[in-house]
Amino acid sequence: MAVQGYIHAWEHYKDELALLDKKLELLYKRRQKLTPDPQTDSFRGMFVSEDEFIRLVGGIGEQAEIDEEERQILAAIGDLETFVAERLDQSRETGVFLPLSYITSVFGLSQVEERFVMLGLAVELDRKYERIFGFLQDDLTSKTPNISLALQIACSHPEEMRAARTTFMAPEGRLARYLLHRDEQPNSSQSLLSRPLLLDKRIITFLMDSGEVDPKLKPAVQMVYPDDELDPLLVHEDFQLRLRGFIGEMLQSPAAERKRLAFHVWGNAGAGKKLQVMHLSRFFKKPLLLVDLADVLLHAVSLEEQLSVIIREAILHQAVLCFTRLEVLYPEEPDLAAQQRLGRFHELLDGYGGMVFLLAGTYNRQSWKSKERLLLEHELQVPDEGGRERLWTAFARELGVSADLDFAVMSGKFRFTPGQIRRALTLARGYSAWQAGGESPAAAPLRVDALYKACYQQVQHKLERKATRIEPRYGWEDIVLPPEQKDQLRNACNQVKYRGVVYGDWGFEKKLAYGKGLSMLFAGPPGTGKTMSAQVVAGDLQLELYKVDLSQVISKYIGETEKNLHEIFEEAQLSNAVLFFDETDALFGKRSEVKDSHDKYANIETAYLLQKMEEYQGITVLATNLLNNIDEAFLRRINYVIKFPFPDSEYREKIWQAMFPAAAPLSDDVDFKYLAQRYEIAGGNIKNVVVSSAFLAAEAGQPIRMQHIIKSIRHELQKSGKILARQEWEEY
Structure with a gap:
């Protein structure tokens, strides 16, 4: 009769727990040979007896012969392992997702490491294992297996046990770094073997129901899936094609020649850096994990610890890993701590086998030490005049903006990225609706002044420091x-x-x-x-x-x-x-x-x-x-x-006339022609005279008269050391 594959994860866990029960039975039988009957040993775990001391010192146990009952249990274990393996093969062929097998595959776990994961999961599936592990460890307060017990259950012979111990001893190993819970304050007096085997909560959640992105990472992390709706690429399509072609060739090359890829892409805000990576991920049917480094650094948890969690999430989802706002790792005046942080950042990413994108507003030289990582760099420049005009037109059509605007002029005036253009039009539509008395943004025509106001909202500069x-x-x-x-x-x-x-x-x-x-x-x-x-x-x-x-x-x-x-x-x-x-x-x-x-x-x-x-x-x-x-x-x-020539009398007369507002009360005795011909002063001086004479008239409660103007001319000329002859002003 053909073996049927698993329909769902819980069916798989049921068989794994049955296999675990047999292994626990075997361990108990072996211990039973060497220890007193637990039913009669009322002081078990409270002190070490003389018989137990001799057994421990003598190392009795490894050489104990296997009796018939143990052979039967071992045979049952072998049959169950074969049965589970066959069902797993069938499940893979039918495409059933099984979290435990998936984790083993994506993290590259060995068979023993997979057994450790199942041991950690057992107490989450059935509370009976809490009592069983406590009993086997002579400590009923211990609800989870320690590393010593885990090695005894998971390993079938001493050589396998010694190799597995090395796995636990390596803090940089995948099991310790990504799957097991890290004790923030480990007991220094506690041996490694006596430390508990605890799965990280994120791994438990994934094994139970796959789950979304680790909540601890929000809001710094966002997952974009291949079927998510994306805005179209309106510029830099050539860069997208280069990316697809290069990565496609790399993925088709032999594994021995394949390099781990990292792309450093920089450009002004709104240049479309994230959109490029989103389209690339969708093309290769990969989810995308977006990480905002500025938000990461605001977190109380260290960068190293957060990166481990982020990389684990990328591995779990087999996602393209993309870091944004890379420039926060490059302060203007880096200190030793910043340099060490940057070095650790590169070191951790060197250990990640997936594709990495580093996005920044400005160029920052990267210092990768790994020879296995191929770093490629590209700048997403501001689109040219024609490209910007197409963007203005496309976004205006998309947003339903109704306006009689020449977008060729806008593209010439503002060197905007696609994101800035879209944002400017969106804001301008809202400003226009507000100025129109609260109309619907979709109904109100776009006002030119509102559009310019929105454009300057996109610009954050510091010119006021020097200008x-x-x-x-x-x-x-x-x-x-x-x-x-x-x-x-x-x-x-x-x-x-x-x-x-x-x-x-x-x-x-x-x-x-x-x-x-x-x-x-x-x-x-x-x-x-x-x-x-x-x-x-x-x-x-x-x-x-x-x-x-x-x-x-x-x-x-x-x-x-x-x-x-x-x-x-x-x-x-x-x-x-x-x-x-x-x-x-x-x-x-x-x-x-x-x-x-x-x-x-x-x-x-x-x-x-x-x-x-x-x-x-x-x-x-x-x-x-x-x-x-x-x-x-x-x-x-x-x-x-x-x-700019010094104005002659003709242009001085025009300047005199242009300087007085229509609302200014001007006396009939004001003779612009006389002023222009008699006084050779520049437009700037004329402006000063006009303003001064207006205040003199206001003080006197009169219209602006020639006497006010001539008096102001005298004062203006005195500033430059010129004195007006008495006969030139006495009349007024």
Whole structure:
């Protein structure tokens, strides 16, 4: 009659317990030969008798002959072992999941180690074993087998017992590290053999009902299964194909040539690092264990202990193991503890045979010591102009966003990752609904101002440390410049608005390795509109504007200036902000003849700034009062050099008119033409005069009159040491 396989785990455990009962019976029979009758020995376990002492010292027992009754029990054990093995074979053929056999397979346990696991499980399946183990250990308070008893039950001969002891003696072994309970405070006076054999609770749970991820690991760990719904890959599809092809080839190679794989992938937040690993895991029909290292380090339990539990979970589920936020293991100023922690992290992962992914926001050099681990590295870069435009369009369609927006412009202004684009659209939809009076987000049309607000919500930078945020308040109608200069400013803005077309659709991005940003130099006397023009550009493009304080940048210490510039451009890159360097003459003067190390280093600082400007993909605006002092080689590397002339009387009249708001009470005696022709002052001075005269009029309770304006002009000219002749103001 053919043997039938097991239908479920409990049927398997029933046979394993029957086999255990026979082994316990055999052990009892053997002890019965050498010990008094337990029924008459009322002091059993309380003291050692003289007969027992002689037996222990003499080592009687190993050489005892096997009688007929023992032979019958041994035969029954052999028959049961054969019966169980045949049923297991049948179960494997029919695909029945049996947790004990599964654990033996995935952890690579030996037959004896599997018996140890079953011994630890027995007390969880039937409480009778608590009393049996207590009796056999001369201690009824002991509910679980100690290692000595486990060796006697699980091992059939002395050689097997000696080999099994080595398993227990090795704390790095799989049985001790992953399956057995670790005593946090072991009794130092207790021998190894007298320590209890206890299964870890997670293993017991798995053997009972497989279970989900170990609750102790939450919220740091998340399991993603192959049938979970995933977002589509809209960018970096080529990287996904490379991964699949490489791993597929590796898995098909002979086992002797197969390497354990580790992938270090880095990129900005929202670049799609986790999504890439999710798609890869689903392709190979593997679950994915995501581990947030930042959350792991917040836990009170040591990193080493948590990693052991995490690796055990990955082995139990045969999952791809993926660590996120790897950068937390690389502090800016690592101390000895951080270095040791990182070394232990690599050491533990070296012992893991599965596939590992290490995801980070920035690149961190890895130091794997294992020759068996093949480490591959890849950066997920921000998509190009065309890729970003496709993402904006796809996510807007997916979210049902209704808006008349040019996503080519958005892709040119914001160097966003896919995650940032999706999040910006989601937030903008909510902001638009709120501004529309609480409409449903799906029904409210998307507002442009809400979208820009949402975009800047995605940017977390620290530019305020070295620069000052300026809120753009001026538009094209506010600035008074000759047509040529205005055209140059508009052309510069168009270079940002149509980046998607030129760099993306027309393919210019592939032709330019660097220098895809926009650099402008505003040159002209003070007060001619350079700062206002920077605000107009930022306002037109709806970008943040930061004015860099050069006093916080330039340092007398070698290397500090470059460090400060690096920080500014790195932070600006996150938001694509407009960087406005005012009064740059001190930093960008003519290259001096190198007479000493300070002259040489000043030229190095200038060259470094040029390099960072060319690398920066946003807008850099430099302002200077002295164009002639700027080196020609420097000027050649600027996209737009816009000269701001001192305004003539025609433009001064326009500036006077533009400076007064429509609501300002203006007297009929104000003569803009006279003011423009009579007083040669720049737009910045005119602004000061207008504001000052308004306060004088408010104090007097009058409309703004010529007398208020002339008085303010006198004060403004006095600031620069100029004195207005009496006949020029006496009339007023």
